[in-house]
Structures are given as structure tokens and as C-alpha cells.
Amino acid sequence: MSEPVLRVESLTKRFGGITAVDALSFDLAGGRLLAIIGPNGAGKTTFFNLVSSLLPCDGGRVLFHGRDITRLRPHLVSRLGIKRTLQIKSVFPQLTVAENLWITSAAGRGFLHPFRAAASDRAARERVDDTLAELDLAPLADRLAGTLSYGDVALLEIGMALISQPRLLLLDEPTCGMSPAETTRAVAKIRELARRIDIIIIEHDMEVVFEIADDIIVMAQGAILARGGPREIAADARVREAYLGAPEDDLTVEDAAHA
Numbered sequence: 001m002s003e004p005v006l007r008v009e010s011l012t013k014r015f016g017g018i019t020a021v022d023a024l025s026f027d028l029a030g031g032r033l034l035a036i037i038g039p040n041g042a043g044k045t046t047f048f049n050l051v052s053s054l055l056p057c058d059g060g061r062v063l064f065h066g067r068d069i070t071r072l073r074p075h076l077v078s079r080l081g082i083k084r085t086l087q088i089k090s091v092f093p094q095l096t097v098a099e100n101l102w103i104t105s106a107a108g109r110g111f112l113h114p115f116r117a118a119a120s121d122r123a124a125r126e127r128v129d130d131t132l133a134e135l136d137l138a139p140l141a142d143r144l145a146g147t148l149s150y151g152d153v154a155l156l157e158i159g160m161a162l163i164s165q166p167r168l169l170l171l172d173e174p175t176c177g178m179s180p181a182e183t184t185r186a187v188a189k190i191r192e193l194a195r196r197i198d199i200i201i202i203e204h205d206m207e208v209v210f211e212i213a214d215d216i217i218v219m220a221q222g223a224i225l226a227r228g229g230p231r232e233i234a235a236d237a238r239v240r241e242a243y244l245g246a247p248e249d250d251l252t253v254e255d256a257a258h259a
């Protein structure tokens, strides 16, 4: 068996009396798009904060391609190739789409280093262009980010995570606030990206989850309630009871048809 992309061992985070992430353990195999679902407060975002070292954990370990990254500083985790988007959208509204990508890539390379070769700049510009093309944002390259539709902002955010060529992308509720049409477009893009990058997505929209995920983890109170493919999760009685609370016919295998 090949080494997992991510191995999480007894990962734990407490906030005062709350155990937000409670001895969480699982492996993520390469090439599988993992969705994490669960009610508000389940610990999903905190889990991302621990993986990206934005928060220190209280116990446990995270291994990335076999390397212990638990106590690495955030910029080093990022440099190893783990990139994330935030639940709250965070682009620079006064800059154009292309400038947002450019400045993110420059920040990642160490800002405006005086001795940096022009070649590196050229390579970075090409990456900006590639990223614009990959996300269908090229026609919007010169638009101020503050004037974009919600769906385009979300794609730009994904672009800002992609620009430094990550190996693992963590997406926190990327479709939150999107119209159905924007959601469809974003889901198609994310599926496309998943062919070349490992992705974990936190997502509340079950339709999206069943369409997009190879593998689903249901979190509740910081721990794993269930794990399986879309069909299994849709059929899991505990998941229905504890989380979905949906009547039988609200959650059909048809939803999980892409499994």
C-alpha cells in the first residue's frame, strides 16, 4: 500500500471546556476527493486550522506524505504544499483578479526580492495566466475583485490557493453563498482540479457532496460519526438520524449516483 497523503492520529483541540476536535484519526489516500460534512460546530474548520498550523493542537499528530507536520509553523506547512481557502472570503477587493493572483504568488516567493531573477518573474506571470485559464477567469483578469460575483470571488480564492502549486488543497465551504448555477460551475471545476491535486472539501450542501466526493467523513462533536462513499453515507441510519434528519426520500441513491 502506498503512503497516505494525509495521516491524522488522535488529533485533539480544546477551547476551554469544548473539545472541538476529539482524538480524530483517519488516513487520506491519494487521488480521492474527500468531503467532510457535519453540523455547525462539529469541528470541521478547526480541523483545517490544525492541519495548516493556524492553531496549535493539544494532542495527536498530522503526517503529510509521511512527514510529521504537527508543529511546523503555518508558512512552512504552506511551503510543503498544503493550501487552503477560508470560510470567510478573503480577496483584495481593490486589486484586479490578475493582481490578486500575482500578489499571492509574490508573497509565496518572498516579496520583491531585489536579486530575484527576471526569469522567476516570468515563470510567475505564466502561472498567473495558467491559473486564470484553468479557472475560466481569463476574461475577468482586469476586473477589480471587489466587483466580481460571489461565484467568481470563490473561484479567485481557489486560484489564489492554486497559484503556488499545492499538493493538497483544503476548501472550506467553497459553494457557501453561491447561486445554483455558480455552484454547478464551481463543482465542475473542483472535480477537474481533483484529477491533479489532492483535495479535502468541507461542504454543507449534500447535493454537492454526493456529486463531488469519492469519500465522505461525517463529523459530529469533533469525532468521526461515519465514513464511506456517497452511497454508504446516504444509506447510513446513524447519519440520517444524527445529522441529516432527512426523510427517506429526501436522500436517494440517485443523489449518490456519481459514486
Ligand SMILES: Nc1ncnc2c1ncn2[C@@H]1O[C@H](COP(=O)(O)OP(=O)(O)O)[C@@H](O)[C@H]1O
Residues within 6 Å of the ligand: 015, 018, 020, 038, 039, 040, 041, 042, 043, 044, 045, 046, 047
Ligand atoms: N478560536 C476559537 N475559540 C473558541 N472556540 C472556538 C474557536 N474556533 C472554534 N471554536 C469552537 O469549536 C467548535 C468547533 O467549531 P468549528 O471547527 O468552527 O466547527 P464547524 O466548522 O464544523 O462548524 C465550536 O463549538 C466552536 O464554537
Ligand SMILES: [Mg+2]
Residues within 6 Å of the ligand: 044, 045, 046, 087
Ligand atoms: Mg466551519
